[in-house]
Amino acid sequence: MSFLSDHELFERIIQRDTSAFELLYDRYERVLYLTALRLTNRAELAEAALLEVFTDLWRAPQTFDIQTTSLRLRLFARAETAARQLLQSA
Structure with missing residues (x-):
């Protein structure tokens, strides 16, 4: 299944x-974590941001509008939004 595109995986997640x-x-855990870590400079906030992204993806994939992007x-x-919000609330 690793040969499937992101779009195909997304359709299956739905x-x-x-x-x-x-x-x-x-496929994306490491790079999204590093993105969040770069913004927060705190491992626990980067992990929380990553968790938020993937929890949202599983619970409400329809909120990930992939028709335009x-x-x-x-x-x-x-990931960037979650990291910034977590940093502001920390």
């Missing part, structure tokens, strides 16, 4: 496919 979710997580860009935008 159908509640946990394998697709795990694969997408494995790629899922990859949506994930990065969510």
Whole structure:
């Protein structure tokens, strides 16, 4: 299944496919974590941001509008937003 595109994985996540979710997580976990860490300089906030992004993806994938932008860009935008919000509230 690792040969599937982000879009194909996203469509499977909408159908509640946990394998697709795990694969997408494995694909982006490290780089999204590093993005959040770069913004917060705090590992615990970066981890919390990552958790928020993937929790949102699993619970409400329809909020990730990928009609106008790629899922990859949506994930990065969510990670940055979550990191900034967590940093402000810390």
